[in-house]
Amino acid sequence: MFTKFLDTSRIEVWKRLVEFKDVGILAGGTALSMQINHRISYDFDVFTDKPIDDRFLLKLKKIFWEYEVEPMVDTGDELTVMLSGNVKLSFVYFPFVKLEKAVETDSLDLFSxxxxxxxxxxxxxxxxxxxxxxxxxxxxxxxxxxxxxxxxxxxxxxxxxxxxxxxxxxxxxxxxxxxxxxxxxxxxxxxxxxxxxxxxxxxxxxx
CATH class of the missing domain: 1.10.220 (Annexin V; domain 1)
Structure with a gap:
C-alpha cells in the first residue's frame, strides 16, 4: 500500500480513522492512489452502509478532539468536515454492495x-x-x-x-x-x- 503521497497532517488523520473501521470503508481517489500510486490525493471519503445519524458529528469531534472540526455538509446522507482548515473528511451513505472483498489495512479497509x-x-x-x-x-x-x-x-x-x-x-x-x-x-x-x-x-x- 502506498502512503508516501500523504503529508504529515494526513498521515495523522489516516491513523486516527482506525476508530471508524467498523463504520465504513475508504473510497475515492485516496483509496485508489493508495493502491496504484498514480496521483496525489488530498481528501478522505469514507462510505458507510447506514445513514449518518445525529450523533455522528459528536463522535467525530471526540475522536479528533484536538482539531477544529468545521462541518461543511451535515445530512442523513453525508457528513463532510474540514479538520483544522486543512484536511477534508467525508462520511457518505452508500447503500450498494461491494463487488469484491475490501483491502485490509492497519486503519480503514479500502474498496478494491x-x-x-x-x-x-x-x-x-x-x-x-x-x-x-x-x-x-x-x-x-x-x-x-x-x-x-x-x-x-x-x-x-x-x-x-x-x-x-x-x-x-x-x-x-x-x-x-x-x-x-x-x-x-x-x-x-x-x-x-x-x-x-x-x-x-x-x-x-x-x-
Missing part, C-alpha cells in the same frame, strides 16, 4: 480497485469531477481494466440505476466539468491527452 472504478463510472452520470476522468483514464491506459469490463462490473454493482449510454456520453463530454491540475506521482499527463484517449476508447468500443 474494481469497486473504486465502478464507483467512478457511476459518478460520471451524477456528481462527476475531473479526477474521475483522470482515474478512469489511468486505469484504462495502464491495463488495470478495459472499457468493456468496466461497464460490465458497473452494471452489476449499480443494477437498475446505471445507464451505459449515459456513461459513454459523459466519458467524452467535458464542457460541464471544471478541469484542474493533477499532481501526478510520475510523468505528467496533459488534460488534452486524457480527453483524446477517452474519446478514442469510446469510439473503438462503439465500432
Amino acid at each position: 480497485i474494481n469497486d473504486l472504478l465502478a464507483n467512478k463510472a457511476y459518478a460520471l452520470g451524477r456528481r462527476k469531477t475531473w479526477r474521475d476522468y483522470v482515474d478512469i483514464y489511468w486505469a484504462l491506459k495502464n491495463n488495470l481494466i478495459d472499457l468493456k469490463k468496466l461497464i460490465t462490473i458497473t452494471e452489476q454493482k449499480f443494477d437498475g440505476v446505471f445507464s451505459t449510454k449515459l456513461f459513454l456520453e459523459q466519458l467524452v463530454y467535458f464542457s460541464d466539468v471544471a478541469e484542474i491540475e493533477v499532481d501526478w506521482t510520475g510523468e505528467k499527463v496533459e488534460n488534452e491527452d486524457i480527453k483524446k484517449y477517452l474519446f478514442d476508447e469510446v469510439t473503438n468500443y462503439l465500432k
